[in-house]
Amino acid sequence: xxxxxxxxxxxxxxxxxxxxxxxxxxxxxxxxxxxxxxxxxxxxxxxxxxxxxxxxxxxxxxxxxxxxxxxxxxxxxxxxxxxxxxxxxxxxxxxxxxxxxxxxxxxxxxxxxxxxxxxxxxxxxxxxxxxxxxxxxxxxxxxxxxxxxxxxxxxxxxxxxxxxxxxxxxxxxxxxxxxxxxxxxxxxxxxxxxxxxxxxxxxxxxxxxxxxxxxxxxxxxxxxxxxxxxxxxxxxxxxxxxxxxxxxxxxxxxxxxxxxxxxxxxxxxxxxxxxxxxxxxxxxxxxxxxxxxxxxxxxxxxxxxxxxxxxxxxxxxxxxxx
Amino acid sequence: xxxxxxxxxxxxxxxxxxxxxxxxxxxxxxxxxxxxxxxxxxxxxxxxxxxxxxxxxxxxxxxxxxxxxxxxxxxxxxxxxxxxxxxxxxxxxxxxxxxxxxxxxxxxxxxxxxxxxxxxxxxxxxxxxxxxxxxxxxxxxxxxxxxxxxxxxxxxxxxxxxxxxxxxxxxxxxxxxxxxxxxxxxxxxxxxxxxxxxxxxxxxxxxxxxxxxxxxxxxxxxxxx
Numbered sequence: 001x002x003x004x005x006x007x008x009x010x011x012x013x014x015x016x017x018x019x020x021x022x023x024x025x026x027x028x029x030x031x032x033x034x035x036x037x038x039x040x041x042x043x044x045x046x047x048x049x050x051x052x053x054x055x056x057x058x059x060x061x062x063x064x065x066x067x068x069x070x071x072x073x074x075x076x077x078x079x080x081x082x083x084x085x086x087x088x089x090x091x092x093x094x095x096x097x098x099x100x101x102x103x104x105x106x107x108x109x110x111x112x113x114x115x116x117x118x119x120x121x122x123x124x125x126x127x128x129x130x131x132x133x134x135x136x137x138x139x140x141x142x143x144x145x146x147x148x149x150x151x152x153x154x155x156x157x158x159x160x161x162x163x164x165x166x167x168x169x170x171x172x173x174x175x176x177x178x179x180x181x182x183x184x185x186x187x188x189x190x191x192x193x194x195x196x197x198x199x200x201x202x203x204x205x206x207x208x209x210x211x212x213x214x215x216x217x218x219x220x221x222x223x224x225x226x227x228x229x230x231x232x233x234x235x236x237x238x239x240x241x242x243x244x245x246x247x248x249x250x251x252x253x254x255x256x257x258x259x260x261x262x263x264x265x266x267x268x269x270x271x272x273x274x275x276x277x278x279x280x281x282x283x284x285x286x287x288x289x290x291x292x293x294x295x296x297x298x299x300x301x302x303x304x305x306x307x308x309x310x311x312x313x314x315x316x317x318x319x320x321x322x
Numbered sequence: 323x324x325x326x327x328x329x330x331x332x333x334x335x336x337x338x339x340x341x342x343x344x345x346x347x348x349x350x351x352x353x354x355x356x357x358x359x360x361x362x363x364x365x366x367x368x369x370x371x372x373x374x375x376x377x378x379x380x381x382x383x384x385x386x387x388x389x390x391x392x393x394x395x396x397x398x399x400x401x402x403x404x405x406x407x408x409x410x411x412x413x414x415x416x417x418x419x420x421x422x423x424x425x426x427x428x429x430x431x432x433x434x435x436x437x438x439x440x441x442x443x444x445x446x447x448x449x450x451x452x453x454x455x456x457x458x459x460x461x462x463x464x465x466x467x468x469x470x471x472x473x474x475x476x477x478x479x480x481x482x483x484x485x486x487x488x489x490x491x492x493x494x495x496x497x498x499x500x501x502x503x504x505x506x507x508x509x510x511x512x513x514x515x516x517x518x519x520x521x522x523x524x525x526x527x528x529x530x531x532x533x534x535x536x537x538x539x540x541x542x543x544x545x546x547x
Contacts, residue, residue, distance in 0.1 A: 102493075116506070120513075141497035 024209060027124075030261075031084030033210045037201035038091045038256070044184050044194035049099040053190050056097060056106050061090030063110035071119040085124045089113055092132035092256060095191025096249060096296070097139070098150055105143055109135040129303045130263050133296050140296070150187035164188045165247045166292040181246040192249045202255030211259040214268055218275025219254040220245060226283040238287060250282065253295040263303045270306075270313035278302045332451055336458030342435045343466035343508075344515040349435035352426045353467060354504040360483050363471025365419045367464025369412070369427060373404040374436050374463075375456045382444040382452035397440045398431065405430045435463060466511075473507050474498045 045053045068086040072079045113135025118127045164187045184194025205211045223244045230238040265274045278298045285294025342348045356362045377400045388396045409427045412420040444452040478498030480488035497503045
């Protein structure tokens with residue numbers, strides 16, 4: 001998190017409020033790194049679900065950027081497309097939509113993601129909730145049937161059924177194979193099915209220190225513990241922890257959504273609490289909730305707690321009495 | 323006492339300046355719950371207006387008789403009487419509307435808008451003034467409910483007052499019928515109202531400044547955001 005980008009170039013000294021966190025990357029550079037890291041997931045989406053998915057993703061990126069520019073223009077602010085945040089929101093939103101989703105729906109979700117998820121709070125850096133997830137949550141409530149219609153992957157010959165592994169687990173107690181889930185040859189959202197492609201991008205981001213490793217690690221450990229407890233209770237009903245990690249939007253959520261700089265806690269202790277709590281909510285929703293997947297709602301839910309987590313995880317100042 | 327205020331103003335203030343929904347944020351419970359269509363909005367708005375007007379007249383007439391220790395209980399008694407009338411009339415004459423509004427008609431008794439006007443206005447002013455105030459507030463409330471209900475009905479089911487207006491290919495936005503849609507629409511409308519009244523204030527201020535500041539002096543004003 002670097003200084004706010006609205007600084008007037010006429011001033012040499014940038015005055016911003018705390019917290020001041022030093023980073024190797026400027027906001028703009030870091031944003032573009034995230035865009036590069038999402039390329040494997042985009043390629044996987046095209047490989048498994050066909051060329052039409054590229055149109056969906058391009059649509060959401062274009063509409064996000066246009067919405068952001070339009071709002072900035074009407075509010076008389078500097079138009080900042082090149083900071084990449086609108087592009088990331090568009091990419092992420094496109095990747096978490098179901099395959100062959102309608103283009104009008106994609107555009108609507110993108111407008112909501114940017115207008116209601118980000119700009120209404122004051123733009124980049126002020127939003128409480130992850131914009132892409134706000135857009136998807138809106139679409140989920142607006143078009144519940146198209147949003148849960150999963151086409152089969154078109155690439156492979158012996159593809160699994162069009163149900164996602166999670167809904168197959170929830171409603172039919174069928175567990176999908178691990179190799180297919182790792183590669184992405186399963187039903188699911190565009191960019192969420194290929195765990196491998198997401199892992200490549202995510203590990204790249206962690207390696208170059210654009211995202212903090214603590215949140216994904218906390219989420220993974222937590223899902224292993226909480227998912228593992230139920231698996232040990234009854235392995236026939238509850239899936240094993242590896243299934244939890246590879247299925248649905250868990251990796252996408254852990255590496256790209258929960259680690260969003262704006263909507264995640266500021267310090268290490270807070271990040272551990274945040275990651276652990278997200279996974280607990282995910283496991284509860286997946287195993288006991290009405291929906292098969294809970295990553296989106298879990299992250300949005302914990303986004304709301306971030307100010308509280310920040311308040312109670314302030315590190316002790318050196319020399320301060322206990 | 324607001325004796326200087328013109329009578330017409332007592333009516334008009336409820337429409338815009340003190341709109342019960344967009345400015346005072348009162349009566350949110352029926353506002354959010356029943357506005358799934360414009361028809362429900364009209365029904366709820368008129369029912370509330372009826373209760374508000376008649377209870378305001380009665381309470382304002384009896385304001386010197388009611389001891390202040392038991393005033394809230396007395397107000398509730400009067401309001402509940404009129405709510406019962408509305409409830410029974412709707413059940414007998416418009417059973418479908420009564421079913422659509424459900425428990426929210428009896429709940430007008432505890433609507434903070436109705437009680438709020440009695441406490442803040444009727445108990446301090448003579449009946450004529452209280453009648454105009456109640457009518458204005460009721461009208462403002464009805465307008466807000468119809469706007470919200472209309473917006474939600476158009477987007478949520480592609481209809482207005484039961485007539486389909488959206489093209490065939492329009493897929494209804496289910497969220498607008500759900501409670502989340504009520505909060506979204508209300509929030510956006512309140513933002514719009516706040517924006518309009520801020521702009522009005524800015525224009526008025528500029529006009530005043532123009533009158534008193536000599537034109538040759540460069541007028542420097544800071545942005546009020």
